[in-house]
Amino acid sequence: MSKSHLELTGVQMAFDTPSGPFIALDNLNLKIGKGEFVSLIGHSGCGKSTVLNIVAGLLGATRGGCVLDGHEVNTPGPERAVVFQNHSLMPWLTVYENVELAVQQVFRKSMSKRERKAWILHNLELVHMDHAANKRPGEISGGMAQRVGIARALAMKPSVLLMDEPFGALDALTRAHLQDSLMEIQQELNNTVIMITHDVDEAVLLSDRIIMMTNGPAATVGEDLAIDLPRPRNRVAMADNPRYLRYRQAVLSFLYEKQRFPDKAERKPSAGQKQDSGSEGEDEGRQGLRAIA
Amino acid sequence: MSTLSQTDTQTGPGRWLSLMGILFTWQRLASAAQQLLLPLVGILVFLGAWHLAAPQVNTSLGAFPGPADVMEQAGALWQEHQNQRDRAEKYVTMQEERNARILSTNPDAEVRIRAYPGAPTFIDQIGTSLVTVVAGFFLATVIAVPLGIVIGLNRYFNAAMNPLIQIFKPVSPLAWLPLVTMVVSATYVSDDPMFEKSFLTSMITVTLCSLWPTLINTSFGVAAVNPDLVNVSRVLRLSFWTHVRKVVLPSSIPAIFTGLRVSLGIAWMVLIAAEMLSQNPGLGKFVWDEFQNGSSQSLSRIMVAVLAIGFIGFLLDRGMLVVQRKVAWNE
Numbered sequence: 335m336s337k338s339h340l341e342l343t344g345v346q347m348a349f350d351t352p353s354g355p356f357i358a359l360d361n362l363n364l365k366i367g368k369g370e371f372v373s374l375i376g377h378s379g380c381g382k383s384t385v386l387n388i389v390a391g392l393l394g395a396t397r398g399g400c401v402l403d404g405h406e407v408n409t410p411g412p413e414r415a416v417v418f419q420n421h422s423l424m425p426w427l428t429v430y431e432n433v434e435l436a437v438q439q440v441f442r443k444s445m446s447k448r449e450r451k452a453w454i455l456h457n458l459e460l461v462h463m464d465h466a467a468n469k470r471p472g473e474i475s476g477g478m479a480q481r482v483g484i485a486r487a488l489a490m491k492p493s494v495l496l497m498d499e500p501f502g503a504l505d506a507l508t509r510a511h512l513q514d515s516l517m518e519i520q521q522e523l524n525n526t527v528i529m530i531t532h533d534v535d536e537a538v539l540l541s542d543r544i545i546m547m548t549n550g551p552a553a554t555v556g557e558d559l560a561i562d563l564p565r566p567r568n569r570v571a572m573a574d575n576p577r578y579l580r581y582r583q584a585v586l587s588f589l590y591e592k593q594r595f596p597d598k599a600e601r602k603p604s605a606g607q608k609q610d611s612g613s614e615g616e617d618e619g620r621q622g623l624r625a626i627a
Numbered sequence: 628m629s630t631l632s633q634t635d636t637q638t639g640p641g642r643w644l645s646l647m648g649i650l651f652t653w654q655r656l657a658s659a660a661q662q663l664l665l666p667l668v669g670i671l672v673f674l675g676a677w678h679l680a681a682p683q684v685n686t687s688l689g690a691f692p693g694p695a696d697v698m699e700q701a702g703a704l705w706q707e708h709q710n711q712r713d714r715a716e717k718y719v720t721m722q723e724e725r726n727a728r729i730l731s732t733n734p735d736a737e738v739r740i741r742a743y744p745g746a747p748t749f750i751d752q753i754g755t756s757l758v759t760v761v762a763g764f765f766l767a768t769v770i771a772v773p774l775g776i777v778i779g780l781n782r783y784f785n786a787a788m789n790p791l792i793q794i795f796k797p798v799s800p801l802a803w804l805p806l807v808t809m810v811v812s813a814t815y816v817s818d819d820p821m822f823e824k825s826f827l828t829s830m831i832t833v834t835l836c837s838l839w840p841t842l843i844n845t846s847f848g849v850a851a852v853n854p855d856l857v858n859v860s861r862v863l864r865l866s867f868w869t870h871v872r873k874v875v876l877p878s879s880i881p882a883i884f885t886g887l888r889v890s891l892g893i894a895w896m897v898l899i900a901a902e903m904l905s906q907n908p909g910l911g912k913f914v915w916d917e918f919q920n921g922s923s924q925s926l927s928r929i930m931v932a933v934l935a936i937g938f939i940g941f942l943l944d945r946g947m948l949v950v951q952r953k954v955a956w957n958e
Contacts, residue, residue, distance in 0.1 A: 392858055410861040422855040426877040426956030435873060439863045470956075490863075 339368040339526060340389070340494055344398035347384050358384050360552035362398070364545065366494075371520060371527045373537040375585060376547030376556075377593065382530045385547075386496050389528060390416050403493060412440045415487035417497040421479040423471040423486070430467040433457060433486045440490050457489040458482070460519055477508035481515070488519070497529040501536065509533075510569065513540060521566060534589070538581045539567055546588045557588050692927035697934070700927035708748040715743035749913055749928075753935060756898060756909035759826060760943075763833025764894045770834070771841035771890070772883060776871060778842070779849025779879070796839040800832050800897040804904055807831045825907035832901045837894035841886040848882025849875055877956060884951040891947050895940045910936055 347359040358381040366372050374382045387393040389400050391410040400407040402414065410416075415436075423432045433454045441450055458464040461481040471479050480500060487495055500516075501509040513536060520527065520540075531537050537544050541561050548556040561581055563572070572578040674694050684691035692700070719740060726738040747755070778785045811827050852875055860874045902911025914932050917925040 390858075390862065392861060409864075410858070411864055412862060414862070416858065416862050418855050418858070420855065422853070422859050424856060424859075424874065424877065426880075436863055439865060439869075 338365045339370075339403060340364075340366040340528075341401045342385070342389070342398070343401070345385070345388060345395045345400070346397035347381065347388065347393065348396045357552045358550055359395075360554055362554045364555060366526060366528065366543075368526055369524045371540060371542045372529070373541040373544045374528065374530045374547060375532070375534070375537050375544055375589070376553070377549055377589065378532070380547045380550045381553040382547060383498055386416075386498050386528060386530055389494065390414050390496050392416075412436070412490040413493045415490040415492035415495055417480075417483050417487045417495070417500045419499045419502050421471065421476070421483040423479055423482055425471050428468050428470055429458065429463060429474070429482050430454060432471070432482060433489050436486045437489050454489065457485040460488065460522075461485040461515060475508075477504050477512060480504065480512060484516070484519075488523070488525075492525070494526045494528060497527065499530050499532065502532065509536070514569070516540065517565075517567065534582055534585045537585060538563075538578060539569060539572060544581075544585060546585065546593075549593050556593060557584075559584055686926065688921055688926055689923050692930050696924075696927040697930045700924055701931045701934075703924075704749040704928065704931060708750040711745055711748050714745065718743045747908060749932070749935075752908065752910050752913040753939070755826075756902065756911070757939070759829045759902075759909060760833060760891075760894050760898045762826075763830040763898065764837060764891055766830065767834040767838035767890060767894065768841060768887065771838040771886070772845050775842045775845025775883075775886075776849050776875060776879075779846035780871075780875065782850075785846065785850070792839065792842065795835075796843070798836070800836045800901050801904055803832050803835050804828070804901055807835070808905060823908075825905070828905060829898060829901050829907045829909065833894045833898050836897040837890040840889035840893065841883065844882045844886025844889075845879060848879025851882070852878045880955045881957050884947075884955055888944060888947045888951070891943055892940065895936075895943055899936055 342362060342364040345359055345362040346357065348355040348357050350356075362385065364385075374385060376382050384393060388395050389402075389407065391407050391414060394408060407414070423429075424435065427435065434450075437445075437450050437454050441453070445453065455464055455467070458467055461484055463478060463481045463485060466474050466478060466482075471482070474482075480503075484497075484500065487497075501512050504512065517540060519525075529537075529540065538561060544559045544561060545555055546557040546559065547553050559581065563575070563578060563581075678693045678695070681691040681693040681696075722740045726740070729736045729738055778788050808828050811824055811831065815822075815824060815827060856874055856878065860870045865873065898909065899911040899914070901907065902909035903915045904911075906912055906915065910932055914929050917928045917932070
């Protein structure tokens with residue numbers, strides 16, 4: 335948490351729709367320090383993924399911008415590696431070749447062939463996937479494929495690791511397992527991470543900071559909560575840690591009291607909402623409402 | 628006695644095992660029947676129906692040939708091919724002997740060997756047709772796959788090309804043929820031509836008709852590349868060529884092969900029609916010649932050609948499937 339490493343200033347994102355422009359994000363400001371693990375949380379459709387895509391350079395903000403280490407972000411690049419929700423491995427390449435594609439591209443000039451090979455294997459070991467190096471993504475489970483997706487992103491030695499609901503498509507046990515792995519890796523490499531999540535526990539357990547976003551349209555940062563819990567964190571021990579529970583309570587109250595999930599009737603169908611995936615967030619929202627009521 | 632009583636008293640697991648063994652063999656028999664027997668039954672029923680129905684159909688060239696007549700003519704065609712080949716060999720050896728004689732008296736004499744001038748046999752025509760279809764299909768592939776990739780990658784280009792594709796796709800080979808013939812005769816003028824004009828005409832007609840399925844499927848496959856994979860490629864800053872080579876092409880290989888198989892089937896059908904209409908050498912010409920010949924065997928011979936065309940078409944498709952299994956990652 336030193337000087338500002340990544341900075342989003344006055345970001346506005348408008349999508350063209352047949353019924354005029356839809357403002358998904360408006361006046362969003364965010365500063366992230368080196369080595370920080372930041373979670374973005376908010377209801378689906380609030381533009382979390384849009385923020386991530388702007389940082390990744392996959393989308394261009396209509397107003398404002400993003401600066402990383404003093405350089406403006408306007409194209410995608412490997413220094414801002416992305417882990418996608420559904421692993422996004424090339425199904426025709428083996429696990430090894432998928433990581434190789436990234437390493438080849440990024441370190442073609444700076445590493446020898448042998449160094450590259452060692453680096454690929456090192457990253458696969460980091461996510462405990464070296465045993466399946468020669469398997470295709472279709473032959474391994476979703477959780478394993480997501481590990482490889484993370485290994486591919488880490489292998490680019492990114493200054494910022496962007497994760498778009500990386501564990502959203504996984505079952506609860508696999509998710510917990512991968513969260514632990516991610517904490518371990520983070521402890522070792524101390525990457526700057528921006529992670530999108532729907533899961534309150536995941537956000538509190540993993541993050542140094544939780545950015546809670548208001549509901550769209552014109553979504554922006556609602557609350558910025560610093561999570562001051564000692565690391566390494568143990569999920570079982572955290573379960574009755576009063577501070578952990580207080581943080582958890584704060585996020586839940588933001589999501590389900592201050593920013594109640596908007597009714598479907600109020601929501602405008604828009605291109606912006608396409609950016610956020612799936613309806614499972616909705617279900618989570620409904621369940622949460624019931625739990626609180 | 629003792630063995631009998633032993634089998635009688637066999638109880639428990641032993642009996643169950645033998646029962647299961649019987650069931651197991653039954654299952655295997657049933658699956659073997661489905662895989663082998665039923666197709667065989669289908670063929671036999673067809674042959675029987677053909678055999679019974681054929682004599683009822685009377686044409687100006689006699690009754691429609693039954694399976695037996697066709698078999699006989701297939702043998703005859705093969706025999707003719709063998710005879711022709713023997714004659715050709717003799718013709719060449721005769722020339723060689725003569726040349727040797729001339730050279731022994733006058734070593735500076737210019738000698739040459741003429742090719743046997745006999746008419747092409749049924750087997751020769753099959754060979755010609757196969758070469759033509761492969762060449763035409765190859766040319767279609769070489770045009771359609773790269774063009775399909777460009778169309779799939781660029782939606783402006785796609786919008787510009789779409790009406791042309793929609794209009795030219797349904798055009799029958801017979802409509803192209805006169806135009807292709809005229810253009811080839813006008814433009815392909817050379818004293819020492821590498822290809823016969825008839826070969827070029829047939830081949831280009833095949834290409835024009837068979838490139839559409841590959842073109843459409845390729846552009847569809849390329850446009851349908853998973854957007855997340857495209858984003859991965861963007862994050863990695865892959866160059867255009869690397870992107871095409873490492874992401875677009877492998878991803879659309881299954882769609883491309885679907886198109887290629889349809890294209891090859893069309894190519895084969897189109898070729899026969901083109902050869903018939905333009906009298907270009909090949910199986911189509913064989914059918915047409917037999918039709919014009921109008922002997923009592925003609926219908927049987929045409930039927931042999933029909934079966935050969937069908938069987939070769941089937942083999943071509945199987946061949947394509949083998950290639951697809953070798954190349955495509957999802958097989």
